[in-house]
Amino acid sequence: MVGAAATVWPLVAQMNPDAATIAAGAPIQVDLAPIAEGQDIKVFWRGKPIYISHRTKKQIQEAQSVALSSLPDPQPDSARVKAGHDQWLVVIGICTHLGCIPIAHEGNYDGFFCPCHGSQYDSSGRIRQGPAPANLAVPPYAFLTDTKIQIG
Amino acid sequence: MSGPSDFQPSNPALKWIERRLPIFGLIHSSFVAYPTPRNLNYWWTFGAILSMMLALQILTGVILAMHYTPHADLAFKSVELIVRDVNYGWLLRNMHACGASMFFFAVYIHMFRGLYYGSYKEPREVLWILGVIIYLLMMATGFMGYVLPWGQMSFWGATVITNLFSAVPYFGESIVTLLWGGYSVGNPTLNRFFSLHYLLPFVIAGVVVLHVWALHVAGQNNPAGVEAKTEKDTVPFTPYATIKDAFGVSCFLIFFAWFIFYMPNYLGDADNYIPANPGVTPAHIVPEWYYLPFYAILRSIPNKLAGVVAMFSAIIILCFLPWLDSARTRSSKYRPLAKQFFWIFVVVCILLGYLGSQPPEGIYVIAGRILTVCYFAYFLIVLPLLARIETPRPVPNSIADDVLAKSKGRPQPMVSTMIAIMVAGGLVFAGSIQSAKAEEGGDAPPAQKWSFSGPFGKYDRGSLQRGLKVYKEVCSACHSLNYVAFRNLADPGGPGYSEAQAAAFASEYKIKDGPNDQGEMFERPGRTADYFPAPFPNEQAAAAANGGKAPPDLSLMAKARSYKRGFPQFVFDFFTQYQEQGPDYVDAILQGFEDKPPAGVTVPEGTYYNKYFPGHAIKMPKPLSDGQVTFDDGSPATVKQYAHDVTTFLMWAAEPHMEARKRIGMQVFFFLVVFAILMYFTKRKVWADAH
Numbered sequence: 001m002v003g004a005a006a007t008v009w010p011l012v013a014q015m016n017p018d019a020a021t022i023a024a025g026a027p028i029q030v031d032l033a034p035i036a037e038g039q040d041i042k043v044f045w046r047g048k049p050i051y052i053s054h055r056t057k058k059q060i061q062e063a064q065s066v067a068l069s070s071l072p073d074p075q076p077d078s079a080r081v082k083a084g085h086d087q088w089l090v091v092i093g094i095c096t097h098l099g100c101i102p103i104a105h106e107g108n109y110d111g112f113f114c115p116c117h118g119s120q121y122d123s124s125g126r127i128r129q130g131p132a133p134a135n136l137a138v139p140p141y142a143f144l145t146d147t148k149i150q151i152g
Numbered sequence: 153m154s155g156p157s158d159f160q161p162s163n164p165a166l167k168w169i170e171r172r173l174p175i176f177g178l179i180h181s182s183f184v185a186y187p188t189p190r191n192l193n194y195w196w197t198f199g200a201i202l203s204m205m206l207a208l209q210i211l212t213g214v215i216l217a218m219h220y221t222p223h224a225d226l227a228f229k230s231v232e233l234i235v236r237d238v239n240y241g242w243l244l245r246n247m248h249a250c251g252a253s254m255f256f257f258a259v260y261i262h263m264f265r266g267l268y269y270g271s272y273k274e275p276r277e278v279l280w281i282l283g284v285i286i287y288l289l290m291m292a293t294g295f296m297g298y299v300l301p302w303g304q305m306s307f308w309g310a311t312v313i314t315n316l317f318s319a320v321p322y323f324g325e326s327i328v329t330l331l332w333g334g335y336s337v338g339n340p341t342l343n344r345f346f347s348l349h350y351l352l353p354f355v356i357a358g359v360v361v362l363h364v365w366a367l368h369v370a371g372q373n374n375p376a377g378v379e380a381k382t383e384k385d386t387v388p389f390t391p392y393a394t395i396k397d398a399f400g401v402s403c404f405l406i407f408f409a410w411f412i413f414y415m416p417n418y419l420g421d422a423d424n425y426i427p428a429n430p431g432v433t434p435a436h437i438v439p440e441w442y443y444l445p446f447y448a449i450l451r452s453i454p455n456k457l458a459g460v461v462a463m464f465s466a467i468i469i470l471c472f473l474p475w476l477d478s479a480r481t482r483s484s485k486y487r488p489l490a491k492q493f494f495w496i497f498v499v500v501c502i503l504l505g506y507l508g509s510q511p512p513e514g515i516y517v518i519a520g521r522i523l524t525v526c527y528f529a530y531f532l533i534v535l536p537l538l539a540r541i542e543t544p545r546p547v548p549n550s551i552a553d554d555v556l557a558k559s560k561g562r563p564q565p566m567v568s569t570m571i572a573i574m575v576a577g578g579l580v581f582a583g584s585i586q587s588a589k590a591e592e593g594g595d596a597p598p599a600q601k602w603s604f605s606g607p608f609g610k611y612d613r614g615s616l617q618r619g620l621k622v623y624k625e626v627c628s629a630c631h632s633l634n635y636v637a638f639r640n641l642a643d644p645g646g647p648g649y650s651e652a653q654a655a656a657f658a659s660e661y662k663i664k665d666g667p668n669d670q671g672e673m674f675e676r677p678g679r680t681a682d683y684f685p686a687p688f689p690n691e692q693a694a695a696a697a698n699g700g701k702a703p704p705d706l707s708l709m710a711k712a713r714s715y716k717r718g719f720p721q722f723v724f725d726f727f728t729q730y731q732e733q734g735p736d737y738v739d740a741i742l743q744g745f746e747d748k749p750p751a752g753v754t755v756p757e758g759t760y761y762n763k764y765f766p767g768h769a770i771k772m773p774k775p776l777s778d779g780q781v782t783f784d785d786g787s788p789a790t791v792k793q794y795a796h797d798v799t800t801f802l803m804w805a806a807e808p809h810m811e812a813r814k815r816i817g818m819q820v821f822f823f824l825v826v827f828a829i830l831m832y833f834t835k836r837k838v839w840a841d842a843h
Binding site for chain 2: 017018042044046048097098099100101114117118131133
């Protein structure tokens with residue numbers, strides 16, 4: 001029994017990401033200085049698109065003022081951005097429904113719109129409408145300086 | 153497979169083998185002497201058709217694998233090179249790609265036949281379940297095969313389908329990472345899909361052997377649904393069933409050939425001629441037509457996990473069919489209510505397929521929910537209930553009685569009606585993808601007259617040569633033409649240049665080569681083996697020079713663009729062989745620029761108004777103006793003429809072997825029709841004494 005499990009394990013484990021893939025998934029640093037207010041950039045980390053949005057005052061205000069009880073996946077805006085860096089939203093641009101890439105600055109909520117099955121996210125990347133079950137994921141990241149972050 | 157055979161070969165060599173391995177006896181008892189009910193109709197030939205399709209898919213697949221490269225950077229190109237450079241590669245690829253659709257088409261008919269005639273009922277439950285397993289394996293194989301060309305739809309289809317597993321509670325993400333072999337769909341995913349796509353057909357073949365074995369143990373069901381009792385009820389498999397199957401197969405091949413030679417892209421998606429791009433999602437992700445009903449079920453349920461569960465249940469429920477439907481009468485022929493509900497169910501499936509191809513919004517979502525309920529209600533409510541309340545009509549005493557009654561009674565109009573409904577339904581179903589794949593918005597491009605349309609279409613040489621000139625003098629400043637080599641200019645079915653002319657044309661280009669012995673790159677004049685050089689060294693440079701958006705490669709442009717045809721247009725398209733959405737669109741875009749947007753419409757800065765571009769704001773400035781290119785043959789130097797010629801040229805660039813395809817298609821058709829007619833008369837002669 002143990003022998004069989006031990007034999008099967010390598011046969012299954014080989015399917016997981018290999019060493020090179022894991023190494024390539026190391027943290028990356030992104031300079032935020034060139035991103036003007038209201039703009040956003042898309043960088044790739046571990047093959048996933050990451051949206052970094054420089055939110056406008058209006059977007060921040062909208063994100064903070066919405067009643068949590070009205071959200072399908074309640075989460076305050078403060079839990080989705082780093083304290084003191086309210087203007088920066090960093091989210092993984094993969095729809096939590098079936099993995100398409102939502103389009104920034106589209107939809108009814110000043111956030112993201114997924115063209116595949118119509119999910120809409122707000123300016124905090126939270127799901128507001130459509131079949132997606134959860135908010136856009138926030139990748140692990142930290143501010144190195146005020147204008148530089150490390151993702152991963 | 154029905155007991156020890158009394159078959160004795162007369163040849164001493166065969167005798168020698170037979171005593172040691174009774175394989176000839178097995179074949180003889182299974183496929184020659186095997187008693188088959190004498191009242192089988194043509195719906196029963198689909199078993200043979202499916203066996204043939206499986207063999208054909210394995211054969212063409214093994215050959216394609218010899219030329220294919222399963223690498224994320226090379227897969228798309230290797231498929232294009234198969235189509236362009238491998239001898240008859242276009243034929244093999246079309247056979248394999250259309251073959252998958254035909255395989256599913258046949259399997260759906262086979263399944264509906266089993267459903268209608270109660271072929272899943274005692275004692276054929278295991279036979280039926282093995283069939284469901286084959287169907288599941290086919291779905292997995294088909295899905296992974298669709299990923300291999302590594303186009304946009306391949307990539308995003310793979311992303312959406314593998315993400316279904318992320319709905320699993322707790323382990324979802326880990327399972328998906330395990331499937332991908334990375335953090336997103338990528339090269340490891342492609343590699344393993346290729347490996348499995350190669351493996352699974354052989355697994356299917358293995359299960360098919362079990363399926364046939366189970367069939368030969370229980371014996372075939374038949375339209376009357378009564379078991380064969382006496383010799384009079386059956387005829388030997390050979391020649392009776394063999395010749396009937398051969399006729400069925402040859403008719404099916406005619407249908408198949410229509411797609412291979414004339415409509416190779418009808419069932420495909422234009423987006424799959426765009427190489428996979430992890431950074432851009434197509435506006436509308438649609439799976440292949442044969443998955444659409446299940447896709448519709450998935451999307452109609454607002455909860456992700458429940459949607460995935462419902463989708464898989466829709467297939468798994470088939471395994472329980474023998475116990476859900478406990479009615480004693482097998483054939484729906486004798487079940488007045490079951491018959492009606494069966495046809496309602498068929499319509500429900502077709503409509504679900506249609507909805508699967510539509511955008512998930514508004515009325516489509518509501519309709520999807522209603523039909524999903526209908527789908528499950530058929531299995532869970534209607535069938536169990538009917539078994540209790542329905543009074544079936546009396547079934548014939550024996551198959552012989554059934555045949556006798558039929559030959560005396562009225563001719564049955566039902567089969568022909570059913571064929572008509574099936575074909576119409578299949579078209580709605582299959583063709584609905586056409587309406588879905590186009591970008592929404594924008595006026596429909598006007599249909600142009602193309603020399604290359606229709607079954608006898610040929611490229612207009614003059615137009616190709618002028619189009620090449622337009623490409624060279626205008627388009628090539630920004631757009632690459634990566635898959636076209638200078639040698640292609642002298643290929644048969646192309647612009648009709650000689651080898652020397654192609655060489656002279658090539659030598660006007662500077663091609664980067666190297667490194668030389670000093671390790672340096674250098675430039676040399678082009679040779680015919682070289683490809684058209686790209687205007688920019690890489691995509692980033694192209695994007696930087698063009699306002700942030702790289703001009704797309706034009707090699708496949710005429711096949712990679714399309715527009716919504718809508719219902720019922722796409723049904724007519726099947727018969728008229730209309731395949732020119734791409735050229736119509738490209739031509740319209742080139743002529744659709746307007747200096748001033750209509751009142752009330754503004755386009756963002758850096759974009760231009762184009763009447764036919766979806767959203768109307770195109771990054772490309774108006775490329776053509778009157779008098780820009782002069783033609784030697786006196787053709788008018790107008791935008792209209794330029795657009796027409798360069799589109800013809802791009803169609804050739806996308807489909808260089810089209811003339812060979814249509815020419816060979818005509819020969820194949822002629823052969824198949826004659827063959828089918830001969831088969832029909834042979835079959836009549838063989839069966840003359842059996843009726």
